[in-house]
Amino acid sequence: MAKVVVVTSGKGGVGKTTSTAALGAALAQHGQNVVVVDFDVGLRNLDLVMGAERRVVYDLINVTQGIAKLPQALIRDKRLERLALLPASQTRDKDALTEEGVSRVINSLKQMFDWVICDSPAGIERGATLAMRFADTAIIVTNPEVSSVRDSDRIIGILDAKTVKAERGERVDKHLLISRYDPARAARGEMLSIEDVLEILSTPLLGIIPESEEVLRASNLGSPVTFNNPSSAPARAYLDAARRLMGEEVEMTIPTEKQGFLGKLFGRRAA
């Protein structure tokens, strides 16, 4: 049975799109059939992060309006054959999305894939509520920083109220993904600790993604970080998180960049 996952946060700029691409790719790398769906109508970005921006023909709105068939709008990843993207429309606005349309598309995608991962826009408006509407599982991306944590708390409340599952009296599975975590700054007390964030949000942890230039590098190249450099710290964190999402028990660690042979030779360039 396919799982519908929403990647959400409330606040913008915390790493939703990066995380959607990385987790989607990680699941595909673990052998799952995955589609990532961009719900940020009018401000799409998932295509760019996935490196598919030149290949967009049709989009989510075209499909909900019947202008294109779903298989025509899906863009297969060139590197990972189990990974596909359904892009958002860049020219329309969010009102073009209807609940019925989204419901139909999600149901069709569930027949075709093991995982349907919805990349939510920031905010709590229509696009965000529609992205979470049909979710079985929610991944709340949070930065260890006060405004992000508060917005996450708000989003968790909305997940418990406005999803189809919640309205049926069932529970949306919720997981916290802490991104842009900087262990050095946390040690100096300049950043909320993992314990603080978990205590405030009382939601189980899916993973901790360390702040890393690898993320920027991957997005520059249009390649999910888990694929672009699988041994990098954020890639390992995402790969582990994907395994936890699949139900595996994986010990929670904060991966750090390993100093490779060359790294030692040339000294700490990154530090």
Add this chain to the structure above:
Amino acid sequence: MTSVANPRQSPRFVCRSYMAVALAPEPPLVDWIADIEQKIRDTGSFLVGPPVVLDLSSVKLSKSAIAHLVAQLEQRGVRVMGVENVDPSQMDTALPPLLRSTKRESADVSVPAPKARETQREKQQQVRETRSAPATLLLDKPVRSGQSIYFPDGDVTVLGSVGSGAELVAGGSIHVYGTLRGRAMAGSNGNARARIFCTKIEAELLAIDGHYLTADLMDMALRDRPVQAWLEGSALKISALD
């Protein structure tokens, strides 16, 4: 948004009491309205939405002046559901219903009333009162930012934390077995004996019977500790429980 009604059965008919916020205008009215406007700006939605009763004991107003005042408030989003402490001759059907006409000394309704007032009180149907055996609303999940719990009928107990930006309004006391980060308003139906308890305080605002303290006025030494808050006269006091 949760509000659990607790209808009390009676063999003949059912009486219900509702919580309302009482506003007592003071002359000059223009300044008073400006103050109210400021208050709405400061406290957000507190006055906007829930029903409001106008206590006109401190002002002497003509029929048209009352109508004007009601309209002024409505313009600012404050819905007047009733008027009290005004001469019935000043009322007509176009105005909100008169809830009680007799003049009485101002403001509070809920402090255990002197015997003399008791009989008069029993006659009133729309009296805001403290319950002898208050109902309790038990929430077994954290209250998240943006959620508002409104329970005028009694105590609210939360097993979990109350997030920053969340709001609890209880007619009785508030108990939070977790961290209180949002706003807690106890005794909202005029119960000055209501208290607020929490196992860890980081609250944005505490209020009992309309007397409030914002975070910046709270003693920093109490932050992160288990505390209780109560009312002494019109001063909100907070002390550690540990």
Add this chain to the structure above:
Amino acid sequence: MNLFNFFKRQGTAPVARDRLQILLAYERGSTRGAPDLLAILREEILTAVGRHVQIDSNRVNVRVDRGEKVSTLEVDIEIPNAVRMAPRRKRAVPMQRSAS
């Protein structure tokens, strides 16, 4: 990460710039009303083919790749051998599962 990658590490920003330039050139055109050549070609090709055969929209696959100097448009239309079939021969095609 191999040795080659290591020395190339500095080089991601130019790639990002190139990708954005191509994308924005196209998006600026399409949002300011300038026609998107690939979209026009796509529609005209489908119309032209549609004049001769009945096209089952489930059997059309369009791929584009927008490049800096050259873009490619691939219109993949499955044409049944018995041209102008009776409507009942139209096949309802089940959605395909994942990687094909």
